[in-house]
Amino acid sequence: MKENHFLAFDIGASSGRAVLGTLNGAKFEMREISRFANPIVELHGRYYWDLLQLYTALVESLATCARQGIRPCSIGIDTWGVDFGFVAPDGSLLGQPRAYRDPYTDGAPEEFFGRMPREELYKRTGIQVLPFNSLFQLYRLGQESTIWRETGSKMLFVPDLLAYLLTGEMVCEYTIASTSQLLDAERRSFDPSLLEAVGLSAEQIPSLVMPGTRVGYLTDSIARKTGIGKVPVIAVAGHDTASAVVAVPASSPRFAYLSSGTWSLMGIEVDHPIIHADSLRHNFTNEGGIEGTIRFLKNITGMWILERCLETWRAEGNAYTYDEVVRMAEQSRFASLIDPDDPRFAHPTDMPREIVAFCEETGQALPVETADFVRCIFYSLANRYKEVVKLLSSMSPFPIERLHVIGGGSRNDLLNRLTAEATGLPVVAGPSEATAIGNCLLQAKAAGLLSDRWEMRRIVAESFPLKVFEPGNTTPQGA
Numbered sequence: 001m002k003e004n005h006f007l008a009f010d011i012g013a014s015s016g017r018a019v020l021g022t023l024n025g026a027k028f029e030m031r032e033i034s035r036f037a038n039p040i041v042e043l044h045g046r047y048y049w050d051l052l053q054l055y056t057a058l059v060e061s062l063a064t065c066a067r068q069g070i071r072p073c074s075i076g077i078d079t080w081g082v083d084f085g086f087v088a089p090d091g092s093l094l095g096q097p098r099a100y101r102d103p104y105t106d107g108a109p110e111e112f113f114g115r116m117p118r119e120e121l122y123k124r125t126g127i128q129v130l131p132f133n134s135l136f137q138l139y140r141l142g143q144e145s146t147i148w149r150e151t152g153s154k155m156l157f158v159p160d161l162l163a164y165l166l167t168g169e170m171v172c173e174y175t176i177a178s179t180s181q182l183l184d185a186e187r188r189s190f191d192p193s194l195l196e197a198v199g200l201s202a203e204q205i206p207s208l209v210m211p212g213t214r215v216g217y218l219t220d221s222i223a224r225k226t227g228i229g230k231v232p233v234i235a236v237a238g239h240d241t242a243s244a245v246v247a248v249p250a251s252s253p254r255f256a257y258l259s260s261g262t263w264s265l266m267g268i269e270v271d272h273p274i275i276h277a278d279s280l281r282h283n284f285t286n287e288g289g290i291e292g293t294i295r296f297l298k299n300i301t302g303m304w305i306l307e308r309c310l311e312t313w314r315a316e317g318n319a320y321t322y323d324e325v326v327r328m329a330e331q332s333r334f335a336s337l338i339d340p341d342d343p344r345f346a347h348p349t350d351m352p353r354e355i356v357a358f359c360e361e362t363g364q365a366l367p368v369e370t371a372d373f374v375r376c377i378f379y380s381l382a383n384r385y386k387e388v389v390k391l392l393s394s395m396s397p398f399p400i401e402r403l404h405v406i407g408g409g410s411r412n413d414l415l416n417r418l419t420a421e422a423t424g425l426p427v428v429a430g431p432s433e434a435t436a437i438g439n440c441l442l443q444a445k446a447a448g449l450l451s452d453r454w455e456m457r458r459i460v461a462e463s464f465p466l467k468v469f470e471p472g473n474t475t476p477q478g479a
Contacts, residue, residue, distance in 0.1 A: 004449060007033070007065065007072040008439035009058055009162070010240065011079045013262065014038055016054065018061035019433070020070060021440030023449060028441070028463040030433055034061045040099045047102035049158070051085060051093065055165045059222060066227035073447055075166070076236035076439045077159040078243045081179030082134045085161045086153040087170070094153050097161070100132035108136035115197055119280065124194070126185035126273045126286030128299065134180035138198035149199050154206060159238035167233050169216035170206040176238035177208060178288030185273040185286050211237045211290045212446040236442040241265050242289055244406055246438030246453060247431060249461035254401040256392055258385065259434070260409025262304045266388045267297025268396050282391050290442065291453055298388050301340040303409065306377050308351035313370065320370065328371035329378055330414050336364035338380045382418035389423045402426045406434035413467070413476060420469040429476070431464040
């Protein structure tokens with residue numbers, strides 16, 4: 001049977017990868033081609049993404065494929081959400097995209113609510129209020145400069161911006177646009193009143209397209225320079241979580257998912273937005289999925305807390321590996337809890353110190369050893385997952401029967417076991433590379449090789465090892 005190769009560029013907020021997916025009948029395999037850094041660049045107190053560095057890394061990855069004799073059927077790009085850049089009328093970049101961690105949007109939501117009440121904004125968009133949402137970034141940019149308004153420039157979200165650099169063609173892919181808080185959730189199109197409120201015209205946004213749309217082909221220059229030829233670029237689910245949810249190995253719609261990484265994103269897949277007083281009060285969001293679905297979810301602070309602790313300990317001369325601290329935590333009996341979503345844990349200079357302070361202020365035992373800190377983080381995350389599962393269950397149109405954990409956190413047996421105990425749900429862990437898998441399988445669907453998301457999920461379940469953690473059972477089982 002013919003092998004079909006698909007190249008996924010899966011780019012996160014600190015690094016990116018080029019991953020080759022190979023579909024041979026019902027068998028699917030993944031292989032990493034290259035890995036590259038994606039650092040935030042600070043310049044004069046502002047924070048940017050180095051788009052040209054990313055472009056160079058993508059082109060070098062294409063050349064690597066060509067040298068290995070690989071010509072993919074297509075290419076897909078997924079990234080984090082909300083961030084964007086502008087292209088001038090002559091086709092050149094109008095500066096570098098601002099990074100969502102830039103604090104210039106602090107306080108922006110409260111200012112914007114003077115123009116449109118929070119309740120009205122949520123009713124229109126169904127998107128949770130986060131200071132770094134595209135809406136608030138545009139609001140702040142308008143206070144800094146108006147050059148992007150006056151030049152007739154085009155706004156492109158990061159995956160579409162990278163696709164433009166590769167092809168010279170502009171689109172606005174739906175799932176990435178849905179993170180912006182600029183779309184009407186019910187109509188699934190840009191809300192004219194919100195565009196007007198931030199000074200953005202409808203003409204500045206390329207046509208909205210659904211996942212699986214062909215953007216164009218690699219430019220002649222790139223095709224020639226890399227030796228890979230005129231490969232098509234597909235607008236996959238450009239938001240990385242949307243691509244990851246494609247790869248949830250579920251056989252029934254009655255599931256919740258937890259995309260576990262620096263952020264934890266927990267949600268359900270539904271046919272229509274869920275927008276009411278409870279979803280507003282608990283700050284749930286409605287983002288676009290594939291095949292007309294909505295990802296009703298909540299952002300939870302995830303491994304960010306542990307990552308910042310590891311960074312602090314490394315600076316003190318203790319360079320622990322992830323596996324080492326997990327083993328430490330397994331031996332600890334420390335039981336104090338923190339609230340992972342407390343604002344104090346968003347940008348601390350010393351994360352361990354903030355954990356100690358939280359425990360002290362709440363009258364709990366204070367962590368001392370490294371194992372205490374890690375156990376505290378894992379227990380606290382599992383407890384937060386329990387709270388969010390309870391909220392999801394109260395708003396879900398169906399009973400939630402199991403929790404699928406995908407992403408890097410799916411490899412953390414301790415946290416998955418704690419999560420099963422806390423939520424009372426079977427936890428199915430894997431695959432860890434869900435985003436790149438979903439990216440490639442959407443390309444395969446665009447090529448006419450797969451029919452729908454349920455066929456994709458069957459292939460994932462058959463192609464990758466999974467572990468099942470049952471409440472009350474300390475030994476994980478194979479799925």
